Amino acid sequence: MAIFTSSTQAIPEDRDVPRHVAIIMDGNGRWARKRFMPRVAGHKRGVETLRQAIKACASRGIEYLTVFAFSSENWRRPPEEVAFLMNLFVVALNEEVDRLNANGIRLRVVGDLSRFDPKLRLLIEEGEAKTAVNTKLTLTIAANYGGRWHILQATNKLAIAHPEKIGNFSETDLAPFLAMAYAPEPDLFIRTGGEQRISNFLLWQLAYAEFYFTDLLWPEFDTTALDAAIASYRKRERRFGRTSEQLGVGQEPRAPSSASLLQDQNA
Ligand code: IPE
Ligand code: IPE
Ligand code: MG
8 A cells, every 4th residue: 555755754746736625515504504404415515516526527537535424423313314314325325336437436434334324334345345356536534533532543553563663653554554554644624514623524635735725615615616726725835744945836926935035144
């Protein structure tokens, strides 16, 4: 398995198009309520939006798309809504896997799947196996996912694999045990629905992601909205700890840097 460069260990390559986009698809319930429909109608509509987003990401050269579908905290919702979401996951897998496969898309599901119905787990396994050789885009669905769970499962696996090193683990030791070790870190993080929080999504992996928040509710997040997010990303200066001057950008006159002040003194 390819191990990707960590943003804290080395400076990632600068690209015009984000290689990995991670999305918190929020606002389905409010979208439906605004239309006097039950909240779950928003979830159903949200699947349509996701289908369009996958297509758009693939055609824009994005290689990894990771979406938050169900958090480890979403079990706190009314049981009817949880049951609807579980069933929607089953229906969507049944309907979409062949289409994903035909479009060269690899499906991965990340999260604590042990709490899911065996039928759903089987569908996930089959969907992942069926699409395993595809390389156009890797679509990761985060389901019963929590960022803390993700870090802890990796830590526990590492401790079991290397008990002799406990107390001396490095980031590089942990990386291969992360459930998403198959993907580079997200470049662009998008959250729809107006909230500006991370809600226990990819805590480890978002270390240096660019954040983009929009008030659009997830069912309203169309291709134009995605392009606006990518355009915003393009304007960002990703410094990864360095200064603008080191990046060689911003040629317009600036206050002299301390380095040039020193040179002036020496002149
Ligand atoms: C996101 O939409 C989908 C899930 C969390 C499953 P919400 O259901 O959170 O919609 P709002 O935020 O209540 O509008
Ligand atoms: C985050 O949305 C999880 C998903 C989109 C699946 P929530 O709607 O559950 O987040 P909070 O509760 O508002 O933080
Ligand atoms: Mg929400």
